Amino acid sequence: MTIDDLFLRLSRSQFRLRFHLGRAEYQYCLKKGEAQIRQHATDFIKERLAPAVPANDGKQTPMRGHPVFIAQHATATCCRGCLSKWHNIPPWQPLTEGQQAWMVEVLLHWLQQEMQRPLPPEKKPKNKPDQSQQLDLL
């Protein structure tokens, strides 16, 4: 399977397509640069996915907090179940160096695509009733 094949398949999944970098993660990528992000991806995979039976498998990848986590959900490299289903990487055995390298390439490819997008807008504060306006009404 090539990266292009994989991304074509991913593009047909509404679930995977929903994931995008938020403003904070986007800025984190800008600040750290590609080499450091690549190192983080390498470390996360080694620690959280490479063992034959990873701790908390299926729940080891948070939904936020680091751009690589989001990239993992977007590219189905989040848990051994998704790796098996999407990447033909069998469960219950340690990931090989080659499998880990593949995942890092996939993650970086997704992140590079995301970084082609404009900086995501700042989140609007929750819809609190505007107190100053209420006072005016009184």
Ligand SMILES: [Zn+2]
């Ligand atoms: Zn998963």
